[in-house]
Amino acid sequence: MTVFVFDASYPTQDVALRLTDEPHLFIADRPIDPPAGHGALLLTGDFSADRRRLRDAWCRGRSLIIAGRQTRPEQLLRHVALALLLGGPVALFDGETTQPLGRCRALLARAALALLARATIAGLRAYLKDRQLRRQAPAGPEGALYGRHTRADSFSLPPDRVTPLPAGRSLYGRWTSGWYLPTFSHAAERYAVETTRHRLADVSLHVEEIAGGEVSALFQAGRILSYPYMIGAHPILHTYAVTSRGRVTTLERGVALLYFTSGYYHWIIEGIPRVLDVLDDGIDLDTTPLILPPLAPYQRELLALMGIDIARQTVTVDRGDWCHVADCIFPTAYFPFAGPVEDPSGRPDATLLRRIGERVLARLPPAAEGPRRIYVSRAAAAKRKLAPAAEAALVAALEPLGFQRIVMEEFTWPEQVRLFARAEFIVGMHGAGLANLPFSRARALIEIHNPMEARAYFATIARELGMDYAGVIADRTGRSQRYDDLTIDTSAVVALIERMG
Numbered sequence: 001m002t003v004f005v006f007d008a009s010y011p012t013q014d015v016a017l018r019l020t021d022e023p024h025l026f027i028a029d030r031p032i033d034p035p036a037g038h039g040a041l042l043l044t045g046d047f048s049a050d051r052r053r054l055r056d057a058w059c060r061g062r063s064l065i066i067a068g069r070q071t072r073p074e075q076l077l078r079h080v081a082l083a084l085l086l087g088g089p090v091a092l093f094d095g096e097t098t099q100p101l102g103r104c105r106a107l108l109a110r111a112a113l114a115l116l117a118r119a120t121i122a123g124l125r126a127y128l129k130d131r132q133l134r135r136q137a138p139a140g141p142e143g144a145l146y147g148r149h150t151r152a153d154s155f156s157l158p159p160d161r162v163t164p165l166p167a168g169r170s171l172y173g174r175w176t177s178g179w180y181l182p183t184f185s186h187a188a189e190r191y192a193v194e195t196t197r198h199r200l201a202d203v204s205l206h207v208e209e210i211a212g213g214e215v216s217a218l219f220q221a222g223r224i225l226s227y228p229y230m231i232g233a234h235p236i237l238h239t240y241a242v243t244s245r246g247r248v249t250t251l252e253r254g255v256a257l258l259y260f261t262s263g264y265y266h267w268i269i270e271g272i273p274r275v276l277d278v279l280d281d282g283i284d285l286d287t288t289p290l291i292l293p294p295l296a297p298y299q300r301e302l303l304a305l306m307g308i309d310i311a312r313q314t315v316t317v318d319r320g321d322w323c324h325v326a327d328c329i330f331p332t333a334y335f336p337f338a339g340p341v342e343d344p345s346g347r348p349d350a351t352l353l354r355r356i357g358e359r360v361l362a363r364l365p366p367a368a369e370g371p372r373r374i375y376v377s378r379a380a381a382a383k384r385k386l387a388p389a390a391e392a393a394l395v396a397a398l399e400p401l402g403f404q405r406i407v408m409e410e411f412t413w414p415e416q417v418r419l420f421a422r423a424e425f426i427v428g429m430h431g432a433g434l435a436n437l438p439f440s441r442a443r444a445l446i447e448i449h450n451p452m453e454a455r456a457y458f459a460t461i462a463r464e465l466g467m468d469y470a471g472v473i474a475d476r477t478g479r480s481q482r483y484d485d486l487t488i489d490t491s492a493v494v495a496l497i498e499r500m501g
Contacts, residue, residue: 001022001059001060001061001062002022002023002024002025002059002061003020003022003023003024003025003061003062003063003064004024004025004027004054004057004058004061004062004063004064004083004086005017005024005025005026005027005063005064005065005066005180006027006028006063006064006065006066006079006080006082006083007026007027007028007029007032007066007182007185008065008066008067008071008072008075008076008079009066009068009071009182010028010029010030010075010182013066013068013069013070013071013095013182014182014183014452014453014454014455015066015068015093015094015095015182015451015452015454016095016179016180016181016449016451016452016454016473017066017093017179017180017181017182018178018179018473019035019038019178019179019180022061023037023038023039024038024039024180025038025039025040025041025057025061026038026039026040026041026180026185027040027041027043027054027079027082028040028041028042028043028185029042029043029045029075030042030186031186032182032185032186033170033171033172033184033185033186033187033188034172034180034185035172035176035177035179035180036172036177037177038180040185041053041054041057047078047081047082050082051082051085054082054085054086055085055086058086058087060087060088061088062088062089062090062091063083063086063088063089063090063091064090064091064092064093064098065079065080065083065090065091065092065093066093066095066182067079067092067093067094067104067107068094068095069094069095073110073111073112073114073115074115076107076108076111077108077111077112077115080101080108084101092104092107095451095452096452096476096479129148129241130147130148133146133147133148133241133242133243134146134147136243138245140245141204141324142204142206142242142245142248142322143245144222145204145206145219145222145242146242146243147241147242148239148240148241148242149217149223149224149231149239149240149241149242150231150238150239150240151226151231151238153222153223153224154223154224154225154226154231155220155223155224155225155226156225156226156227157196157198157225157227157330157332158196159337160193160194160195160196160332160337161193161194162191162192162193162194162336163191163192163193163194164189164190164191165190165191165192165349166190167188167189167190168187168188168189168190168460168463168464169188169463170188171184171187171188171456171459171460171463171469172184172185173469173470175470175471175472175496176471179454179473181454181456183346183454183455183456184454184456184459187346187347187456187459187460189347190347190349191335191336191347191349192349192351193332193333193334193335193336195274195277195331195332195333195334196331196332197277197278197281197329197330197331197332198329198330198331198332199327199328199329199330200218200220200328200329200330201220201326201327201328202220202221202324202325202326203218203219203220203256203324203325203328204218204219204220204322204323204324204325205217205218205219205256205258205291205317205322205323205324205325205328206218206219206242206317206321206322206323207258207293207317207318207319207320207321208240208241208242208243208244208319208320209319210240210241214262214293214319215240216258216259216293216317217240217242218256218328218330224240227259227337228335228337244319244320245320245322246318246319246320246321246322247318247320247321247322248321248322248323248324249315249317249321249322249323249324250323250324250325251289251291251315251323251324251325251326252287252325252326252327253287253288253289253325253326253327253328253329254288254289254290254291254315254323254325254327254328254329255278255283255285255288255289255290255291255328255329255330255331256291256325256328256329256330256331257271257274257275257290257291257292257331258291258292258293258317259333260333260345261292261293261299262293263432264296264298264432264435265432265435265457266345267296267298267299267302268356268435268436268438269345269348269356269435269438269461270333270334270335270345271299272302272356272359272360273333273334273352273355273356274331274332274333274334275290275302275303275306275308276306276355276356276359277331278290278329278331279306283329285308285309285312285313285314286312286313288327288329289312289313289314289315290303290308290313290314290315291314291315291316291317291323291325292314292315292316292317293316293317293318294316294318295310295314295316297412297413298413301412301413301414302360302413305360305363305364305414306363333345334348334352335347335348345457346455346456346457346460347460348460348461348464349464350464350465350466353437353438353461353464353465354438354465356438356439357438357439357440360417360438360439361417361421361439364414364417364418364421366418366421367418367419367421367422369422370418370419370422370423371402371403371404371406371419371422371423372402372422372423372424372425373401373402373403373404373423373424373425373426373427374403374404374405374406374419374420374423374425374426374427374428375394375395375398375403375404375405375406375427375428376406376408376426376427376428376429376431376433376434377391377395377405377406377407377428377429378428378429378431378433379391379407380407380408380409380410381409381431382482382484383482383483383484384429384430384431384450384453384482384483384484384486385429385483385484385486386429386448386474386486386487386488387477387484387485387486387487389487390486390487390488393488393490394488394490394493397490397491397493397494398427398493398494398497401494401497403425403427406419406433408432408433416433416436417436417439419436420436420437420439420440420442421439421440421441423440423442424441424442424443424444425442425443425444425445425497425500425501426440426442426444426445426446427445427446427448427493427497428445428446428447428448429447429448429449429450429474429486430447430448430449430450430453430454430455430457430458434447434458437458437461437462437465437467438461438465440465440467442467443466443467443468444467444468444469444470444500444501445458445462445467445468445469445470446469446470446471446472446493446496446497446500447459447462447469447470447471447472448471448472448474448486448488448493449471449472449473449474450474450476450483450486451473451474451475451476452476452483453483454473459471468500470496470499470500472488472489472492472493472496474486474487474488475487475488475489
């Protein structure tokens, strides 16, 4: 009996689905790379045509719909309708449990109500909210921009030239043969990007809290820049509401680097390359400073390493702040935003990664000594970590194999870089610490995944850098929203090390 898996996870769900011994046919809205021994079917978007194609493939199996918490309601309902038309039992998988469709009436009702509300009252609610914001607006150019901004009042930039590269090897291997990982299923695609330094006159930069995180915006002549992850197809960030005015800075010239530079991963993979572009362009940072979010210590150390005077050649814009720039350089990021790519921030190519590593390591004195095998622990992290007993058991299993436990927070940023530069074999939980991979010449990486956040970023980077890659899916022992209760099969990790090393 074939299991028809309707992957409604696109574009935001990172769950891991454990496969049974039955053959699976994965049905998705974008091309995917299924695990070995299983098939895939691409939906067209035409409901009638998709129904005919599915019935042709149907073999009286059962249907399973991946329906995580962030699944879009229109996609969920469409996939449920297609599955019901096939016949046979239908179940929903939310990333933790599988439930028969009959027990998911509340979920389906919420999805239907969300669509109805979007079609009937969302516009009115947005209009009233916009009026309220504009009544609260202060005087001045910032106040003139108060309110909600959508694609209707946005402008875009010419897209960068994106060149498809030969497909990379599948991220599925022997270790993933028993799992379907949605974000791993599309990562064979590879691209190179020719970036642009756009020149924009009379712009205003702003940072707001959107959907629980900080989001940057650029305004020109009352319109907002439509740039990937902002005022686009993203289901959360399709509007930008200006509600605050903090510190206001005015510059004659500046380089806008507020986008994709917050957080360690984005800084290493997306921020550093654009800083290098600006330096290679010969831009005078004394007259045209870098405009950045508030700087973390690792950002300060990197900028200083590159010869940038932070006090004189950078300006920071915090949440609620404004920066008005008469002549603004906007460097685009090295990711295929112009192409139909899911989560382009996870798609660095080998050339980009080597450039990051070589330019940074060329300015750091090499480490005289250090461990060749490291286990990158997240014990000091706020979330996504092994339970203390599981951590202790894993360390006890790794130490006889020559691994040294590394807690990144105990080292300065240059020391972290040197640790990765010397390491030959790396084991670690998915997290920011592994963003140091561009500085590594390791031949092997074993990554431990949270089953609710199985993401392909570091598997892709390892492939591009020629590393032997394997991974292990951890188990949850509770229902912590921070995923700090994970356990791991230490024997599986040891077996992988012996196979790889």
